[in-house]
Ligand SMILES: Cc1ncc(C[n+]2csc(CCOP(=O)(O)OP(=O)(O)O)c2C)c(N)n1
Ligand SMILES: CC(=O)[C@@H](O)[C@H](O)COP(=O)(O)O
């Protein structure tokens with residue numbers, strides 16, 4: 001059922017100014033209607049639900065108390081921002097979330113002045129807010145900067161780098177720590193235990209207590225001394241003062257679902273003059289929607305669903321996902337080799353390592369949102385003789401590039417990288433596209449870089465990685481389902497740097513890397529039907545290149561086209577360099593490289609994204625015909641009639 005809820009109060013709110021005209025007693029009803037609207041919208045679009053439901057009251061209170069957009073409100077990750085979008089003039093488009101041409105699923109600067117900073121990768125909010133705060137200070141401009149960061153995002157080093165620097169902002173910086181005791185999976189590590197202790201050992205802070213603290217009007221030295229005593233006492237009472245040690249005035253824990261109390265506390269925080277403030281707000285992920293609250297993942301990310309039952313739309317039955325094939329293959333390797341261990345940075349279900357962890361709990365490490373640490377941790381394991389598989393989304397490995405170069409590649413350590421979500425990813429859009437890994441990895445000495453063309457290849461490649469002790473090796477594969485080929489009963493070890501011919505032709509050579517192979521084959525069929533005989537090769541390795549095979553293809557065909565699901569600088573660029581270095585294009589070969597365009601593609605259905613990028617069969621055919629100067633009616637341009 002997807003009926004629209006009755007929302008008489010929300011209907012009067014077209015922006016934060018309307019919200020601020022309400023009395024604080026009206027806010028609980030507004031929050032209730034806002035929650036109903038979020039549930040209704042996501043039931044038809046799918047998307048990130050649990051996080052947004054948890055911050056409904058917080059969102060209302062923040063816009064009520066602060067002067068947005070002058071005060072800069074920065075949501076970490078941005079996956080919880082649907083209530084914020086509804087309150088900031090985007091309600092009319094909320095049912096286009098994550099669709100082509102629709103609203104982004106994250107905050108985005110060019111979408112609204114209420115989104116001062118875009119996000120989707122985590123733990124950037126405090127740094128960004130600090131930048132806004134200091135800019136205002138330097139420019140003498142009014143306005144606060146408020147970062148809202150989750151307990152999961154708080155596990156990343158970047159958050160501490162920012163807090164370490166925050167003193168300079170004074171009371172212009174406010175950090176709201178939204179603690180729902182969840183990441184995508186349950187949170188891990190010492191920090192999460194620390195936050196749990198803070199929450200369980202202290203009662204919720206009351207407005208009266210806070211007002212008393214701020215209302216003190218003691219002479220400065222006495223005030224400071226009193227504050228030290230109070231901080232010490234609070235530290236003793238709550239088990240620690242981590243945030244205070246970093247220079248923040250800690251306020252909390254605060255009940256994040258009592259909107260009126262939140263308003264009063266935030267008003268006190270806004271008006272206080274205590275330096276940077278950190279407000280520890282305790283919320284429930286999935287709050288107010290029973291199926292979400294009851295689910296293990298709190299409905300972090302959902303398909304379309306039925307509101308009454310909470311039942312999500314099931315995917316059409318089909319081949320297993322690349323992620324699942326990877327996980328199964330890795331479990332097989334771990335069964336054969338006890339040195340195989342696996343690492344995820346807070347994405348156990350997304351990478352399939354939850355299954356690995358269920359089978360080998362001692363050999364799976366969820367390090368939290370900490371990709372840099374994950375990579376160097378894996379390097380240490382490798383240096384000590386283990387066979388670590390770092391399973392990370394292509395887009396998130398970007399954050400750990402120096403660790404990949406400095407800790408892994410330079411030391412030639414055999415860390416295995418399983419790069420999931422390579423290529424375009426659909427609804428999450430540009431921030432999550434795995435476009436750059438080929439460019440950033442193929443340039444590194446010592447690295448082997450593979451791309452699976454289908455799920456059989458993926459199984460062979462996982463096996464090849466497990467046995468490759470000579471240095472770092474990466475394997476990329478996309479989001480979504482495989483093509484439905486039967487999985488091998490036993491995996492093969494592939495020869496490093498050797499590709500394969502899929503079909504043999506004469507005039508056109510299509511050199512494919514990765515899962516565009518099926519489109520390359522379709523293109524070859526179309527070309528054949530036009531009388532243009534085509535070879536299709538699956539190169540398997542972007543590094544080292546199969547120079548022998550490439551040389552043969554480039555010297556025996558009139559046109560050669562490389563195809564990859566990645567930005568410029570990867571496979572095609574290296575083929576081109578090789579061809580140029582070896583003089584293979586001197587004699588008139590028509591060599592073309594097909595890759596993602598030089599732009600950040602917005603969200604859409606993946607097939608549509610690839611068609612827009614020209615990386616489908618029609619695009620390949622078009623490139624070949626253009627190279628041959630054959631026009632749309634099949635006539636060679638410039639030829640005599
Ligand atoms: C650098 C990076 N790594 C991983 C992710 C994937 N990711 C998105 S949300 C999320 C969990 C965030 O937890 P938290 O900050 O507590 O927010 P909550 O969902 O609980 O509101 C993760 C791991 C990401 N967005 N960015
Ligand atoms: C917000 C975020 O970064 C993740 O939740 C991401 O949206 C997951 O994407 P997948 O659905 O591809 O796992």
Ligand SMILES: [Mg+2]
Pocket residue numbers: 150151152153178179180181182183
């Ligand atoms: Mg959380």
